[in-house]
Amino acid sequence: MKLFFKILGSLLLLIVLIVGSFLAKVQITGIPSYKTQKVDLKVEVTPERVARGKAISSMLCRQCHLDQATGKLTGHRLEDLPNDFGTAYSRNITNDPEHGIGSWTDGEIAYLLRTGIKRNGHYAPPWMVKLPRIADEDIYSIIAYLRSDDSAVQASSIPSRESEPSFLAKFLCHVAFKPFAYPDHEIKVPDIHDKVAYGKYVVQDGIGCFACHSASFKTMDENHPEKSQGYLGGGNGMPGMDGKIIYTANLTPDPTGIGNWNEDDFVKSIREGIRPDGRPLRYPMSRLPELGDDEARAIYAYLKTVPPIHNDVERNFPDLSGAALSDGKEIYHKYGCIACHGETGVGLGDLTRSKIDFPTDSSLMAWIKNPPSFKPMTKMPPFNGIIQDAEYVPLMAYVRQLSDARK
């Protein structure tokens, strides 16, 4: 017996030592590094590629890399990253050779976007997008756009700020999150006339709707989207800029999903950000005006073919039938302004700018009612017909208050 306990004791000690040294390694090495692979690539910058790359980047990159202060992709703090992961900053990806990615080769950019490994070998954590299955032509378009003379990517010498990942983030990057393999074959964009195939491509490989719209990020299968738990059945909770959780919608053709939506309803909801009942879709969903009408219809065609899942997601929509509120701050919360602009009024769009852009209350009201009439590609949805008339005055007073509070 004594011998047994001795052996058990030494085994336990050994395990403690192994685990302990692994944890120490995680703490010391931080986010892991990997060997990089040289990719020979020279993307020809054509107007068609720049236009498509701009649309893709506007859906996939802009939200994270656009700095309100510079109006360029110079990076900012990712405000909606849960604190458990530490703090993360996206980086300057303008054409500046020193502070941006002006000196990166096309191959280095493609390698990072596909695998998640930066040119110095550092792994970019999951809060940087990865596109392992997007078509080659779409990668070329993104690169062509990043090299273009669009004002958002023109060289800016603002230095990137370093992220401070928590121990948990480092640990997960050692054990759970791994880089993707660089594809060893050509990946083509399906023909748009084959609606189901094209829609499937957007949902799984291009924009990757399935990641947010399946049961959970924890149980999604990045390499085989259809094997994700609750594939496209919704219910995945994610925080807005205010930390409040919004659950994704069920996109399967079940009555609890989009089973009763017609094609036009669907197209309007994703391109304009307005549900058939008139409610604007809330962040982290955004209106996707960059999608062509034919692309949106292809997505609908594909979603109609996926296995229906009965999942009546708890949506927590605000009560729109109640009496008008009179407190500006409560109205700002009620309509989810806070989910995009945060408590300080910055977030995705900077309310301090409204002093200059919309100096009069009538111009400010016109913006809130219908932002796309000013900027067709904006991510802010129209609130016309949603916010009660009597609520505009207190809401606008609160917007002014927030913008004055910041210098």
Ligand code: HEC
């Ligand atoms: C969800 C937020 C998010 C999205 C979306 C996103 N990025 Fe990033 N990106 C980051 C973060 C955070 C980093 C910093 C990662 C690090 O340094 O570990 C980063 C780093 C980068 C870098 C490396 C720059 C450097 O100096 O190391 C490039 C290039 C880049 N992103 C390009 C893109 C492109 C192109 C897209 C769209 C296809 C995109 N990103 C989408 C958050 C994002």
Ligand code: HEC
């Ligand atoms: C970043 C995560 C994310 C991504 C990516 C995303 N969605 Fe969403 N989506 C959401 C959330 C969250 C909601 C719920 C919004 C709400 O309740 O107001 C939503 C709602 C919707 C709705 C409204 C359905 C309803 O019943 O209200 C549709 C339609 C939709 N998304 C389609 C798409 C499509 C198509 C794509 C890909 C092109 C996509 N989404 C990508 C997070 C996302």
Ligand code: HEC
């Ligand atoms: C889905 C995200 C989202 C929601 C919800 C949202 N906004 Fe915005 N808002 C934005 C973005 C993004 C911009 C930046 C404009 C642009 O360039 O597209 C913006 C810009 C603005 C501006 C103009 C700032 C400037 O650039 O001059 C005002 C004012 C504003 N929002 C007020 C509101 C109010 C009030 C609400 C609630 C009723 C609200 N927003 C809800 C995303 C949102």
